[in-house]
Amino acid sequence: MTERLVFVYAADSGRLNAWFDAAHKIVSPGTYSCQLCAVTHNPFSMRKEWKQFVDGLSVDCRFIHRDEFQREYPDMDVVLPVVFMEGPSGLSICLDAEGIGACDSVAALIERIQQHCVGKH
Template structure:
């Protein structure tokens, strides 16, 4: 018997998608970082795009991982009004279940903090998964 495929993850930014929104976010993040409201964006993106260290880390998770903006979350899953940024698992029926709440992601002051948070969550899952049948 083969092990089930790892559950896909969806990280959702507390920002809307699109070029103009991206430029606005970059301006606020640079000029008034204290007013920027997406800690996921703040620690995973630099001026030139997604930080390589984060991109490589996510690729190494062994899971399908997607990144959405809050308007895309609403459009694709019908989910709105949830605290963001957050990460969700995609269930077998296509519904989302909170995987990392906004409170935890907002508390990640650095990229290393965020990667430790993700690792801790994965470690908890590994300890609670049932052993494969012989």
């Protein structure tokens, strides 16, 4: 198995949840609970700078939501959002919720991912 980054949002999947999340980002962005979503997406789509970064990475990426993560990894207790490196031995955290929370822009998140995730592998 090749390594890949797994980005786990602190938001649930589905159209209705996406609609509520978009409304929350517009009405009260300061109280939105998923900093990974807040930084990488505007209320309606993925930010261009983020998409270009992800598309240019030398490792594959997977993006999943909280409910999907909980179904696939029911015994894993971790604060979300989080970025894992997935390899032959399973998942290992390369950027935790605190690290993601410290990012106030796409550029800051990209820098942290390059330092803590892709730069190590």
